[in-house]
Structures are given as C-alpha cells and as structure tokens.
Amino acid sequence: MTIVVKIGGEVIGSGEAALLAADLRVLIDGGARVAIVHGGGPQATALQKQLGIETKQIAGRRVTDAATLDVMKMVLAGKLNVDLCAALTAAGISAVGLHGASAQVVRATRRPPKVYAGAGDTPVDMGFVGDVSGFNLALLETLWGAGHVPVIACLGADAEGGVFNINADMVGNQLAAALKAERLFLVTSAPGVLRDINDPTSRLPKLTQAEARAAIADGTVTGGMIPKLEEAMAVINQGVGAIHILGKLGPGDLVRAVREPGSVGTTLLS
C-alpha cells in the first residue's frame, strides 16, 4: 500500500510528529510505503512579519516576490523540515528530509498570470508561485527501497534552476495521483468535513463524490474546505483510492482511518 500524508503548517509540532511516527511505524511494518509532504503557511507569515515583509494574499494564495520566496525556503526546507525529521527520527522513523529542488523531486513550472475568482477581472501575476508538473518518483522508489520515509518540504523546482512556492495540498494531491496511492491523508486544523462548522460532533464520516458535490452545492461545506474538497475529489478520479481529511491527530488516528474508513475525520471515496 502506498500512502501520502500531507501535513499543514497549522498542525506541525513535535507532539504531532510523535503521534504520526507511531502510526507510520504500524503502517510501514504492515508493508506500506509512505511519503510525507508538509506546508508551513502560518510559520512563513510569522517570519515575514518578523522581517518586515508584507504578506499579500490573493484568493487565499500567497503572492510570492523574491523576498517571500526566500522566507518559504527558510521556513519550509529549513526550520520545519529539519524539526519534523528530527522528531520522526526520535520516534524511530528513518525520515529523509528533502525539498522540491532535491533532484527535482517536485517539478514545477511558474504559474502564468491568471484571473482568480473574487479578485477582479485582471490577470494576476502571483510571482514565484508554481504549479506541479511532475515528480521524481524514481528518487522516492530509491529511498523506499532502502527503508526510508521521504519528508518533502513543499517547494517546486524547474530544470533551469527556478524554485517556486507551491500549495501543499496541491503537492499532496498530485503526488498521490502520480503514485496511484491507495491512501492520501490531508491533516489539517478542521476535524474533517462538518455539517455544522461550529459543531465538531457533526462530522460527515464518509462522502462519495456525488455527496461531496451536493454538500458544496447546498452550503453544508463552506470557506477553505470547498477548494480542499474540490481538489481532493479531482484526484480520486485519477486513481487515488481514498482520501482522509483529518484534524489534529489523536493516538492511532491514521491506522484507524486506514483500517476502518469513516471511523475518524472524513473519508472521500470515488
């Protein structure tokens, strides 16, 4: 079984890493190959503030000038990747920290100016923001073959030396599709898809594509969960087995989700 775990910056911490490691140990011992992808948006925003760099977002995406790109490199590939790998190592996982420019493990192209919903009619140039164009899957195979867990800081690189800021959900989704992964975990701050966003007990355990579309259409799903769900559903069609949207991890959550889809968070099924 191939498993991709995407962890949002909002839920990365050493406690989280220990819980993650314990679950990964069980899954790997059961024969799974695991790749981890992580973001770091809130931490990048905090460093921008410290450095006096204005944070500018359009349609929920970070406009990335050269100084902001450097911040992303420092926070994602530097601080967060190092700390996450160190914490996973301490918990017995052989975590190999990488970034997109590590042998172009995440290949990307710079996004041309385009019109964003809710951001006017003029095409917007997001700067050094990239879209995924492929992955160096051979590198992942090499690392898996030697018993490692690749931990990828969410940057992309092109063949000409360009480095790009890429949305971590996008990398997680696309990587799962490229691997035809049986499972994709999206670990975020919300405990799955909720019928009532103010009531954590109103979790929808399972959603088919049709149900997910209906939940968006009837207003059950709102805000940032809409694009998350839409992008995730797109890769279900591309061979990803099931997608688990989980909130801040509790002990055993990943293993439980794999063994009993629907038992924790929200599971998207084709």
Place this chain on the structure above:
Amino acid sequence: MTIVVKIGGEVIGSGEAALLAADLRVLIDGGARVAIVHGGGPQATALQKQLGIETKQIAGRRVTDAATLDVMKMVLAGKLNVDLCAALTAAGISAVGLHGASAQVVRATRRPPKVYAGAGDTPVDMGFVGDVSGFNLALLETLWGAGHVPVIACLGADAEGGVFNINADMVGNQLAAALKAERLFLVTSAPGVLRDINDPTSRLPKLTQAEARAAIADGTVTGGMIPKLEEAMAVINQGVGAIHILGKLGPGDLVRAVREPGSVGTTLLS
C-alpha cells in the same frame, strides 16, 4: 574515487555552483562518487542581524542559543541548500539536498562545556553546538547507487530529536575520513595556503604533513588557516588520500586539482 567537497558559505553563489557542476560532471563521468557539504556562516550572521539576534562567537565558533539554531536551520537547510541544489540541477547534476537530520546523515552529540584557547579558564557552554559522532553512510551509498550527488547542509542530529550547529570544515573532514575518500576539497575564500597572506602569488602548491607543521611553527601560516590546516592534517592520518584547499573556483579547478595535485590551491599530502 570518492570525493568530498566542502564549500564555505563565503563562496556559495550561483556562479560558483555552475563551475562546480561542470567539474563534478567530468569527475562523475570518470566514475567518481561525490558528496557536497556546505556551510553558511556569513549568511546566518546576516539573518541574525535582520532578526535582531546578537551574534556571539567564542574562539571563532558561534555560540548557538535556540533562536540562533533556528537561524542556522533556516539559512543552511533552507535558503542555501535549496539554491545550491537548484543551481546544480540547472547545470545537469542530480543534486539531492539533505540536512543532518535527514535520516541522521550527520550524527552529532551536543558538545559539553569546555575551555577554549584564548577564551579564559572557565569552561564555556556553546549551546546547541555539536560534534560529529558518525554518518549514515548507507544513505549516501543508496543515493550514489542511483546516480545522485548528496548535498548536505551542515547540521547534525542525534537519535533523540536534538539538532546541532556544526562547523562545516569539521563535517567535511570527518566525512572524508569516514569514507576514506581519495580526495577532499575545502573551497574557501583564500586561494590556498600562502607564504605571504597579502600576496596571492605566494601560494604553496603542495605540503606534506611535516611541511605543514613547519609552516605553522615558523609563522608562515596565520589566522583562520591554522585550525583549518590542523584539522585537515588530522584526517590525512585517517585514510584521506589528499586534501585540496582551494579559493573561489575558476573553470576546471577541481578537475585540474584531481589530475595534477599542486596545480591549483594547496594540496596536503600524507
């Protein structure tokens, strides 16, 4: 032939990376296995200044509190490692960026307080400064087997999740010794060992250990070159074939140094 290249932060730049890549291509095509280790001291000092963190050095080493360690993570494993890998990639080298916490490729232990020459009689606690205790050579073998060049940001990690700031020369030297590398390059700002530090043409092309010791004893070698030379000589005794101290790279310098020791920089021989 196994080659370790240590690049100091003072000479890392995209121009340098292109020259390095061209030479590595020739050496790799000739059958060499290459690992790169890089520092980033000046860049770390610059970021500390930007963040209002005081830079404190004792005996030429950075006292590393938690905030300073985060700066090292961000600058070394983040900005510099990403940029160096991207530049090497653009020049046709499959550079896999790693940091010490990537599967503990650089194992380290925290340095206990000790007395430093010229820094008083009281033992000094350098904070999160580490000493090398080993390497994950198997990870390097795995990457070499698949045609990659590991590019290691100079941090060390222990098995308990600790991350440490380590001197890059030390990592380069110790890694070359652990690999019994035929060649170690120390790329720095000085064009080798000079008889007269103000005269770049006074380069000493080759030094045996006895000659190097004499050059230190008679005052020919001064300043930061003394510990660099002493630490390098120590690993010549541990099975490193030859050590080349090179200044800012010119086209073909690495290849020339390998083929004709003494033709560029200073070559230390056992």
